[in-house]
Amino acid sequence: MANKLAQFGNDLHSGKKSYGFVPHRKRWLSLALIVVLLAAMVPVFKGGFNLGIEFRGGSEFTVSSVANEDVTIGQDAISSAAPEATDVRVTNISSGTVRAQMSELSDDETLAVGDALRAAYDVESDDVTSSFVGPTWGAGVTKQALIGLAWFVVLVMIGMALYFRTWKMSLSAIAGLVFTIVTTVGLYALVGFEITPSAIIGFLTVLSYSLYDTVVVFDKIRENTEGIEGRRDVTFGEQVNLAVNQTLVRSINTSIVGILPVGSILFIGALLLGAGTLKDLSLALFVGIIVGTIGTLFVAAPAYAVLRLREQSVKDQERRVRDARVGIVSEEETADTGQSPGIPAITVREFNFTTNNQ
Numbered sequence: 618m619a620n621k622l623a624q625f626g627n628d629l630h631s632g633k634k635s636y637g638f639v640p641h642r643k644r645w646l647s648l649a650l651i652v653v654l655l656a657a658m659v660p661v662f663k664g665g666f667n668l669g670i671e672f673r674g675g676s677e678f679t680v681s682s683v684a685n686e687d688v689t690i691g692q693d694a695i696s697s698a699a700p701e702a703t704d705v706r707v708t709n710i711s712s713g714t715v716r717a718q719m720s721e722l723s724d725d726e727t728l729a730v731g732d733a734l735r736a737a738y739d740v741e742s743d744d745v746t747s748s749f750v751g752p753t754w755g756a757g758v759t760k761q762a763l764i765g766l767a768w769f770v771v772l773v774m775i776g777m778a779l780y781f782r783t784w785k786m787s788l789s790a791i792a793g794l795v796f797t798i799v800t801t802v803g804l805y806a807l808v809g810f811e812i813t814p815s816a817i818i819g820f821l822t823v824l825s826y827s828l829y830d831t832v833v834v835f836d837k838i839r840e841n842t843e844g845i846e847g848r849r850d851v852t853f854g855e856q857v858n859l860a861v862n863q864t865l866v867r868s869i870n871t872s873i874v875g876i877l878p879v880g881s882i883l884f885i886g887a888l889l890l891g892a893g894t895l896k897d898l899s900l901a902l903f904v905g906i907i908v909g910t911i912g913t914l915f916v917a918a919p920a921y922a923v924l925r926l927r928e929q930s931v932k933d934q935e936r937r938v939r940d941a942r943v944g945i946v947s948e949e950e951t952a953d954t955g956q957s958p959g960i961p962a963i964t965v966r967e968f969n970f971t972t973n974n975q
Contacts, residue, residue, distance in 0.1 A: 629862045636865070639858035642919035649796050649916045656803020666806050669813035669897075670718045671758060674751050675704065676727060678717040680734050681744045690737050691717050698733035699726045721749065762817045769821070770794070773828060780832075781839060785924040790831045793917030797827045797909045804904055811897065819901025826902075827909030830871060831917045834864045838921070846934055849941040853931045854922055861918045872910045879903045 628634035638645065660666055670677055680691070691707035695717060702719040710716045715738065722730060727747055735745045770791060777787035798820060805812060837860040845853050883899040925931055 625866070629865055632859055632862070635858065635862050637858065638861045638914060638918055639854050639922045642922050645915040645919050646923065649912075653796055653799045656800045656807075659803045660806040663806055663809075666802075667809050667811045669811050669816075670750050671814050672756075672812065673704070674753075675718060675720050675749075676702075676722040676730075677719075677748050677750065678731060678734055679710075679746045679748075680715045680717070680738050680740060681713065681746075682740050683713050683715050683738045683744075685738065686713070686715060688715065691715055691734060694733040694737035695719060695730055698729040702726070702730070758814055758817070762821075765821060766798075766824075769824060777832070777835075781835060786835050786921055789917045789921035789924065790828060790835070792920045793831055793909075793912040794824055794827055796912040796916045797823060797905060800908045800912075801901070801905045804908075805901075810900060813897045815897035816901045819898045820905065822902060823905025823909055826875065826906055827912055830868055830910060830913045833867065833871075834861060834913055834918055835921070837861075837864050838918070846930060848934070849938055852935040852938045854926055854935070857918065857922045857925075861914060865914070868910055868914060872906055875906045876903060879906065 625634070686709045688707040688709060692705060695702060695705050695707070699719070699722055702722060705717070705719045707715060707717045717730075717734065719730075727749075731745050731747055735742055773794070774784075774787040774791060777790050778784045781787070801820065801823065804810075805816070810816070838857050841856040841860040841863075842853055845851075845856060851859075879899050879902045883896065883903050926935075
């Protein structure tokens with residue numbers, strides 16, 4: 618198995634095996650655009666996101682030292698103590714701890730719900746704590762997250778433009794980031810995952826991961842396309858596609874290495890132990906890492922190829938390569954060969970054969 622994987626990587630690096638990331642760039646970018654549009658429409662048709670209490674505001678109760686962690690016990694207690702409470706959510710956040718969230722309660726309702734939860738779960742008064750989160754705090758978190766995202770995008774564009782010395786790579790990287798974040802958020806809305814501050818942190822972390830993968834691929838593209846104007850054996854698009862294939866195994870391995878610990882936190886720490894904060898953070902990372910890798914391979918790299926293949930110098934280089942492959946002398950080579958441009962070149966073997974038969 619290891620030998621097959623090693624051979625697979627060697628074939629990709631040498632070009633013996635190749636996947637058409639650039640040749641089929643229009644197909645991949647069209648599919649990516651469709652996915653982004655669908656992901657953006659999901660919250661509209663589902664009536665918005667499943668926002669955590671930190672964003673929507675409301676009252677929250679935490680019950681500790683619980684022997685029976687059945688959430689229906691808490692739901693029944695809340696409905697009896699505060700029948701007018703809406704958006705009631707009772708979850709098990711850790712072993713022996715239950716959290717209840719609902720709409721804003723009055724002081725009397727808060728006391729009644731606290732007493733009802735204490736009696737329902739048969740715990741002491743000190744084991745029940747309550748807090749209130751106002752919508753103003755959630756609006757502040759949202760604003761800061763958007764500001765952080767905007768600064769991240771601006772700094773990424775400037776940094777990559779300076780590093781790669783071309784704005785087209787930075788614009789392509791941003792296209793990959795947009796695909797990653799919109800698709801990830803769309804999946805959250807589709808499945809109904811709760812968006813909390815921890816999930817926002819996970820989203821921003823995913824952007825950094827996706828950018829790292831993109832930089833690795835773009836660095837290989839720059840290496841492969843250096844001095845491409847003077848080459849007659851390969852085209853610019855072929856070298857870009859080769860670079861993506863050469864880094865394919867690395868991208869997959871990096872994703873797997875990132876997913877394994879995150880998956881352990883998600884499925885063991887969160888689902889088995891019930892750690893709510895870990896679930897929110899690891900879920901965003903788990904989904905985002907997969908989507909980020911797809912965004913680099915099928916969006917960022919093809920988008921860069923589209924931008925560069927429209928340049929006249931790149932078109933001229935590809936024309937010279939095609940002419941060289943069919944044995945046509947270009948105008949630039951006329952002075953060296955003494956032949957008329959645009960006619961098939963006569964090799965030495967062909968010329969000798971003709972002379973001998975004469």
